[in-house]
Amino acid sequence: MDGTFDIKAEMRDIGAAARAAARELAYASSEQKDMALSAAAQALWDRRAEILEANAADMEDARAKGISGAMLDRLELTEGRVRAMVEGLRAIAAQPDPVGAVLAEWDRPSGLHIRRVRTPIGVIGVIFESRPNVTADAGALCLKAGNAAILRGGSESFRSARAIHACLVDGLRAAALPQAAIQLVPTRDRAAVGEMLGMVEHIDVIVPRGGKSLVARVQAEARVPVFAHLEGIVHIYVDRAADPEKARRVILNAKTRRTGICGAAECLLIDRAYFEAAGAPFIADLIAAGVEVRGDDSLQALPGVVPAGAEDWGREYLDSIIAARLVEGVDGAIEHIRRYGSNHTDCVITEDDAVAARFFERLDSAILMRNVSTQFADGGEFGMGAEIGIATGKLHARGPVGAEQLTSFKYLVEGDGAIRA
Amino acid sequence: MDGTFDIKAEMRDIGAAARAAARELAYASSEQKDMALSAAAQALWDRRAEILEANAADMEDARAKGISGAMLDRLELTEGRVRAMVEGLRAIAAQPDPVGAVLAEWDRPSGLHIRRVRTPIGVIGVIFESRPNVTADAGALCLKAGNAAILRGGSESFRSARAIHACLVDGLRAAALPQAAIQLVPTRDRAAVGEMLGMVEHIDVIVPRGGKSLVARVQAEARVPVFAHLEGIVHIYVDRAADPEKARRVILNAKTRRTGICGAAECLLIDRAYFEAAGAPFIADLIAAGVEVRGDDSLQALPGVVPAGAEDWGREYLDSIIAARLVEGVDGAIEHIRRYGSNHTDCVITEDDAVAARFFERLDSAILMRNVSTQFADGGEFGMGAEIGIATGKLHARGPVGAEQLTSFKYLVEGDGAIRA
Missing domain, CATH: 3.40.605.10 (Aldehyde Dehydrogenase; Chain A, domain 1)
Structure with missing residues (x-):
């Protein structure tokens, strides 16, 4: 034909x-x-x-x-x-x-x-x-x-x-x-x-x-x-008030459950104060699970972390790779996500309601999450039965x-x- | 500057x-x-x-x-x-x-x-x-x-x-x-x-x-x-089950209250059986109010009606002019509106619920009306306080x-x- x-x-x-x-x-x-x-x-x-x-x-x-x-x-x-x-x-x-x-x-x-x-x-x-x-x-x-x-x-x-x-x-x-x-x-x-x-x-x-x-x-x-269905440049921000165990569970699942879907995490933003106090055991988890972690200067002291380049911010890997950097609190995370995000799905790990409220208010991703794996960004998981995709535009349809x-x-x-x- | x-x-x-x-x-x-x-x-x-x-x-x-x-x-x-x-x-x-x-x-x-x-x-x-x-x-x-x-x-x-x-x-x-x-x-x-x-x-x-x-x-x-804010090619269909007094009130208001707004009626569709039984006193009302009525062949016997040309169907006059023609029941009206309408506002005058339901179901104008003046097609009249316009597209915003x-x-x-x- x-x-x-x-x-x-x-x-x-x-x-x-x-x-x-x-x-x-x-x-x-x-x-x-x-x-x-x-x-x-x-x-x-x-x-x-x-x-x-x-x-x-x-x-x-x-x-x-x-x-x-x-x-x-x-x-x-x-x-x-x-x-x-x-x-x-x-x-x-x-x-x-x-x-x-x-x-x-x-x-x-x-x-x-x-x-x-x-x-x-x-x-x-x-x-x-x-x-x-x-x-x-x-x-x-x-x-x-x-x-x-x-x-x-x-x-x-x-x-x-x-x-x-x-x-x-x-x-x-x-x-x-x-x-x-x-x-x-x-x-x-x-x-x-x-x-x-x-x-x-x-x-x-x-x-x-x-x-x-x-x-x-x-x-x-x-x-x-x-x-519009843009790529999922999914960020997870680990706040200073993060629960360390929730951070580990959520981050490992968000990156590794399936790396090829649009809800897979692609970039970790870690509050500097949190990192200085508690380190980043979730990064060790990721490396142990076979994920390549590309970190900024402050993170390169961690065993197994490779250096991130400028092209690693705002990148959708859809693979066993994740970028990671320190930021100055929730406002630093918001600034990074506004600059590099794709308005798909972004997540905050925090026990502080005020931080979560600020993250939810000042970002405008189709899906904003708190303390849950970004792999839930899916019409079925939202209870819609099925989805044709995740819309990242702002007119008519948005999200699943x-x-x-x-x-x-x-x-x-x-x-x-x-x-x- | x-x-x-x-x-x-x-x-x-x-x-x-x-x-x-x-x-x-x-x-x-x-x-x-x-x-x-x-x-x-x-x-x-x-x-x-x-x-x-x-x-x-x-x-x-x-x-x-x-x-x-x-x-x-x-x-x-x-x-x-x-x-x-x-x-x-x-x-x-x-x-x-x-x-x-x-x-x-x-x-x-x-x-x-x-x-x-x-x-x-x-x-x-x-x-x-x-x-x-x-x-x-x-x-x-x-x-x-x-x-x-x-x-x-x-x-x-x-x-x-x-x-x-x-x-x-x-x-x-x-x-x-x-x-x-x-x-x-x-x-x-x-x-x-x-x-x-x-x-x-x-x-x-x-x-x-x-x-x-x-x-x-x-x-x-x-x-x-x-x-999209397309023109308002507003139709009123007078069904065989129309209440004659409501038809007269609504039509006169819909055409003459203000002729320059997008909710002003531009075309009358009259059920042939209704016309044969009850005539069209609303047309005499319009002519008495100074409106030029452009009718199809069947309506030209009425005093004062001038002949409609092919270009009168689907036309927005925004003036003291209205087109008028006979149709075969509600399906005839639906067919005409699908062909010539602009998906803005269309109205049925009927006491028959089944006819109204069919008109509402089979047409897809942003606003469909029954027994009310089309001049109500307005954000303020809908209770929205004010409007930026009447959208005729189907995505995101529609109607006022x-x-x-x-x-x-x-x-x-x-x-x-x-x-x-």
Whole structure:
């Protein structure tokens, strides 16, 4: 199909079909949407052999291209990973329908009764990279919120995404919903991304889910609004009033549980007074766990710490590496994070409520934490069932983006012939 | 100042100052912000002679340029209009502070306590045309929500806006808030608008408030996100179950109370069965009130109705003109509005709950109404104190944009050393 594909025309057709489907989805019943999700989950399980076969072909090509181990890991599907997708779809089906919820309701002296109710956004474009499971998660979350989805996966996961998408379409068909409710762009051609970014008439918002270069391209080129998903330059500040044991537990987990996720800690900021009084046993823990700790001058006396360079501040390693430096109290930490952070997730370890309040008040990350592992920065852990990603922008969606964040609202105003004086 | 103004450098300085001010405003107390608003209100009243003098100079220039009567009316300030600005500022000061409000709060089995709290957005750029009062309204709403504002008024209202802005700065000074919290672009040069549209580092969102060509330019050129304020192509559908008296009252008010506002009715859709049974006395009312009614073929038999052309559907007159046509029931009305509407405000006149429910469900205007005048499409009438405009987009802000819609949120997560399994 790739060779003879007229991108502009095909993308326009996909957009028009999505817009038409979105109009129908806007008032599809909760039962119908959940039926589609359950049927899709069943289809994923029933057709797992087919999916794994498609994935094996993708993996073979990827290996032949010499693609890196981390990327191969993201690309690979196993029966366990298919099961996780199935469970994800069922969890989304089990959640309450966000559409139609009355967000606020009030009366006015003029005789008006006003309700603010949740509505779908319309058409959502999701541009992602090599993880094939995003096909299922993103498609399902969009559908749950009554939106049509146009999914554009990475070229390496093309076959896997297509096999998964076929199961989502099975689900839509079983529930008598329009098949264009979830479309997968049927080409590897990167020009399709460029088209999507400009389709202001047919796409209401673009969600880029992937690495820095993908997100940067989307933000630079898009005419369609974007829910920015920047990298997670996650800081942990160890305050002078930190509980040493909590600091050790939280820091080890935040860095090492999984190093490749956006909530993994990337930089430790340690209050100078704390360090002078109590040292930094959590740094020894990290080194013992195989983490490379890149410290500033004051920390290089610690055994195993290697020197940090200027490029280590504000860096997302997504690997067994962490930067570390001393700061002058919470204000020093705030200053560092404002300068180098990415407004994703930042954490303070302290028993002092005033310090925590200052950290929460003066920083503006989507997620601010106190005395908990930053690895909790996740829609599932927040109780949202699933997430399409962690938004770092400030408009509309912020933090974990679940079905609720994929909605808009409208005002319904009723009266009995009221006129304005 | 205009002649020697280095637009690029000056706008960058304005942006950087706004960003710095926004950081301080983000945690300014409610008392401090309200004090600034009250002091600004007082300054506006104390310095009204100066404001009216500046406005007289603007009016003189505008008349010399041969500017139209409607625009002169928007530009003109009177003591009454200054008093309205003063009252607007006081009303905004009296409203609750949206910042810091806990929007949701819950516990997780993992031991996490999660709060979602309102925050300011940051820096808001407001681009408006000839109404000088927008300077006060927009500046005050941005401040109330803890945002820094960069205001760019039309060149005709330059001196008036500058005099009003000086009073806002008096208020900021009285409350010891940064003066860069509300800045007015100090040049008439249109290149300043172009700079603002591209200042993604310094401006978080642009609110264009003005006519179709301004909004179109902003939407086409902006790299900064925009709260779209499209025109109000407001429809009223008279259903077969309409109460004839309510229809007459509502339609006359919706068209004639003020024809120049975005909530004024522009198109009547009349159910064919209703028309055949009951006629259209509301059309006779409109004609008697001096409104030009442009009807489709079926309506031209009515005395005084002139023929509508294809260009009359989907048109915002903002004048004593209305289009009118017969449709086949509520579905015919929905079809017409989907095709020609602007997602601003649309109204159904019916006593039939099922018809109203269908109209509310299948249309996606920011404001949908039943049996009330569309002239109520206004932030003040909704109880928001004041508005910066009516947003017709679907992301973030929608409908009347008051202080609450000028906020974002963040998640505050607390625990007692919780780590992720």
